[in-house]
Amino acid sequence: MQGSSISPSVLTTTASNATRGLLLGLAGVVMFALSLPMTRLAGGSVEAPQLNPAFVAFGRAVVAGLLSVAYLAVTGARRPRGGEWRLLAFTAGGVVFGWPLLSGLAVRHVDAVHAAVISGVLPLATAVIAALALRQRPSPAFWACAVAGLALVVGFAAWRGAGGLEMADGLLLGAVVCASAGYVSGARLTGGMTAEQVICWVLVISLPVTVPVAVMTRPTAPVAASAWGGFAYVSLFSMWIGFFAWYRGLALGGTLRVSQVQVLQPFLSMLFAVPLLGERLDAMTLVFAAAVLAVVWFGKRQPVDTRSAP
Structure with missing residues (x-):
């Protein structure tokens, strides 16, 4: 019987890339998980305010944008062209302006643990927006998971709000929509440029707004x-290094496999908030977080017909 045409060295390299991809993806998720606690630390609370949430949102984009200018110059990246400018601007609206500002305002009014549970539906929201934008046809089970995920976070917010929703919950849901839309439009750009170049150009074109x-x-x-x-x-x-690790991990280990680690993000955010901010975890919050994680994980595994709907 003829042996495999794939040499052991190729198999070893492939396995090594898969492992490196998972590790880099996990590193990116850990960095992103710290975002909500660190944003709360930077902006403070209503009772003890620190930096203006607008300064935190726009100032961090300035720092990352200046670093991006240097990165693009050193690597000799080409300039965007044609319709790429429009997609870059749309991506900036979601990930540079929408998510940082809305989430920063929200965590002044609710703790990072609360925000972590609400934002836990981000991976599923991204899949929903991608399906709508690309006119794909997800399975009924996928849509059931999407509805269940939204119901869980709304139920959690109502429970924490003693029967009603707070303004901060609306801000967080708006932030999730902004980030999801930005991720989808950004992903459409990666066919013509590297993912690292995409986030850098997004930050650079935002500088005329973020600096002032x-x-x-x-x-x-x-x-x-x-x-x-x-x-x-x-x-x-x-705003910067986390995207490099995340996108490189997706490229090395495969998007389907590596993206699964993102479901850990809300739990990691909650765990980081305890020592960093002195917040407390209660059993019911953990139950809601586990339920959101389960729905997101199950939803991401449901089949999606990638052919455009008629």
């Missing part, structure tokens, strides 16, 4: 050193 807003909202009174630490983290890791 950051200057206008800069702090005029002293703030805690911990707030600046939180700001530095979301600028360097949440």
Whole structure:
């Protein structure tokens, strides 16, 4: 019987790439999981405010944008062309402006543990928007998971709000929609440029807006050193380095396989919030978080017909 035509060295390389991809993907998820606690640390709460949420949102984009200018220059990346500019602008609206600003405003009013549960439906929301934007046909089980995920986070928000929804919950859901839409439009750009170049160009074209807003909202009174630490983290890791690790992990290990680790993000966010912010975890919050994780994981495994609907 003829042996396999794939050499052992190729198999070893493939397995090594898969492992590296998973590790890089996990590293990206860990960096993103710290985003909500660090945003809360930077902006403070209503009772003890620190940096203006607008400064945190736009200032971090300025820092990452300047780093992106250097990266694009050093790597000799080509300039976007044609319709890519429109997709870059749409992506910026979601991941540079929408998510950071809305989530930053929200975590001034609710703790990071609360925000982590609500934002836990982000992977499923991204899949829903992708299906709608690309006119795909997910299975009924997929749509059932999407509805169940929304019902869970709304139920959790109502429970935490003593029977009603708070403004912060609406801001968080809006942030999820913005981020999901930005991820989908950004993914459409990766056919013509690398994922790292996409996020860099998104940040660079945002500088004409982010720089003046950051200057206008800069702090005029002293703030805690911990707030600046939180700001530095979301600028360097949440807005820049995390995307490099995440996208490289997807490329090496495969999108379907590596993206599954993203379901761990809300749990990691909650765990980080305990030592960083002194927040507490209760049993019911963990139950809701586990239910959201299960629905997202199951939903991402449902078949989607990638042919465009008529």
